[in-house]
Amino acid sequence: MTSRKIVQEMNRRASQRRLTVADAEKLLAMINELLRRVPDALNAQDPPPKESKQTGNHRLPDDWSPSEDILYWAEANCPTLDLNEEQEKFEVHYQSVGGARGLRKNWNLAFKSWLLNARKFESDRRARNPTKQTREEKREEITRATLRTDVDDPF
Numbered sequence: 697m698t699s700r701k702i703v704q705e706m707n708r709r710a711s712q713r714r715l716t717v718a719d720a721e722k723l724l725a726m727i728n729e730l731l732r733r734v735p736d737a738l739n740a741q742d743p744p745p746k747e748s749k750q751t752g753n754h755r756l757p758d759d760w761s762p763s764e765d766i767l768y769w770a771e772a773n774c775p776t777l778d779l780n781e782e783q784e785k786f787e788v789h790y791q792s793v794g795g796a797r798g799l800r801k802n803w804n805l806a807f808k809s810w811l812l813n814a815r816k817f818e819s820d821r822r823a824r825n826p827t828k829q830t831r832e833e834k835r836e837e838i839t840r841a842t843l844r845t846d847v848d849d850p851f
Contacts, residue, residue, distance in 0.1 A: 702726045753799035756790040766804045774815045776830055786810045 705726060762770075762783060770779055786807055790798055800806045822830075 702730050752801045753796075754801075755798055756787065756800070756803055760787070760803055762807050763804045766808055769808065770811050774811050776818060776832055777811060777814055779811075782811060782814050783807070 767779065770777070790800075790806075818830075
């Protein structure tokens with residue numbers, strides 16, 4: 697019988713306020729069993745903290761960084777995104793989220809999903825505001841303008 701069940705049984709019998717000699721002896725035996733377990737419980741190590749009911753889910757580790765595969769994928773598929781900035785936003789978000797929303801099985805895939813969403817949001821933002829340029833587009837425009845002045849300049 698577990699300690700919890702012993703205590704529940706003691707409470708049940710005490711609430712009934714009907715104790716026979718046999719019940720009192722059983723109750724005393726339960727108390728002795730509970731007292732015998734106390735030193736074991738005090739010496740026992742704390743169980744590891746439960747991360748999630750679903751196996752494998754865990755919080756973002758403090759030393760996490762995306763794998764090289766994800767970084768290569770991001771450079772090829774999200775060239776307009778600032779990866780360092782997106783990684784920082786990703787880490788801050790998931791370190792601040794509590795409960796089950798802050799748990800993931802695979803943080804690299806979660807980061808890939810984050811980048812896909814960032815790419816989508818960026819294209820949506822460009823569609824709403826077509827006059828705004830990205831840093832890369834501004835850089836290209838300045839380079840083209842500089843090359844044009846060099847060609848047009850006779851001196």
